[in-house]
Amino acid sequence: MQSNKVLDAKGLACPMPIVKTRKAINELNAGDALEVHATDKGAKADLSAWAKSGGHALLKDTEEDGVLKFWIKKA
Amino acid sequence: MSETKRTTIVLFSGDYDKAMAAYIIANGAAAYDHEVTIFHTFWGLNALRKAEDVTVNKGFLEKMFAKMMPKGADKMGLSKMNMAGMGPKMIKKVMKKHNAMTLPQLIEMAQEQDVKLVACTMTMDLLGLQKEELLDDIEYAGVAAYLGDAEDGNVNLFI
Numbered sequence: 001m002q003s004n005k006v007l008d009a010k011g012l013a014c015p016m017p018i019v020k021t022r023k024a025i026n027e028l029n030a031g032d033a034l035e036v037h038a039t040d041k042g043a044k045a046d047l048s049a050w051a052k053s054g055g056h057a058l059l060k061d062t063e064e065d066g067v068l069k070f071w072i073k074k075a
Numbered sequence: 076m077s078e079t080k081r082t083t084i085v086l087f088s089g090d091y092d093k094a095m096a097a098y099i100i101a102n103g104a105a106a107y108d109h110e111v112t113i114f115h116t117f118w119g120l121n122a123l124r125k126a127e128d129v130t131v132n133k134g135f136l137e138k139m140f141a142k143m144m145p146k147g148a149d150k151m152g153l154s155k156m157n158m159a160g161m162g163p164k165m166i167k168k169v170m171k172k173h174n175a176m177t178l179p180q181l182i183e184m185a186q187e188q189d190v191k192l193v194a195c196t197m198t199m200d201l202l203g204l205q206k207e208e209l210l211d212d213i214e215y216a217g218v219a220a221y222l223g224d225a226e227d228g229n230v231n232l233f234i
Contacts, residue, residue, distance in 0.1 A: 015099050
């Protein structure tokens with residue numbers, strides 16, 4: 001899946017994945033997609049809730065070898 | 076997105092773990108684009124103390140308080156399993172292993188994210204803490220200023 005930017009948040013603990021995601025998404029334009037890689041097991045619940053609250057769309061998420069990947073489209 | 080939401084936290088506790096929880100929520104709320112206020116009162120003021128020595132004029136009781144209270148976030152004890160200072164050493168080791176941010180790092184991150192850090196002036200007087208002993212770039216206020224923020228708050232916590 002295409003993305004305009006990839007954020008590597010692997011190894012980071014709560015609350016850093018969403019703090020970094022917010023910073024990264026602020027640097028993008030509306031409609032751009034951000035790809036986030038994380039290893040924090042709470043990341044799925046956190047990023048889904050965060051995206052919903054900000055009106056962003058969580059397009060897709062995958063899990064492979066303990067790495068969670070998310071694609072978020074900026075509102 | 077609709078209008079800006081607001082989170083306020085009263086940090087009463089001077090325990091490292093409780094202050095960590097407060098600052099993690101504050102940083103999370105800032106990432107939610109909330110306007111965030113942490114109002115530090117009583118023992119929570121110690122999280123704002125500078126680690127280095129600051130010479131200020133104080134009375135005898137105030138000096139005693141200053142000696143007995145932790146000098147800054149890194150010196151705070153745990154609410155459970157403190158074990159005369161062994162607990163904090165152990166938990167800091169575990170935190171490093173799991174890449175969790177330390178309390179001083181969380182406070183710095185909160186300041187970077189424009190979280191409003193407020194020191195309660197009435198309890199500063201009680202504990203004999205002066206502005207010079209607390210971190211730079213914080214605000215000073217009382218209960219009315221806190222309530223002014225909290226009455227519009229979507230999330231209000233007392234820790």
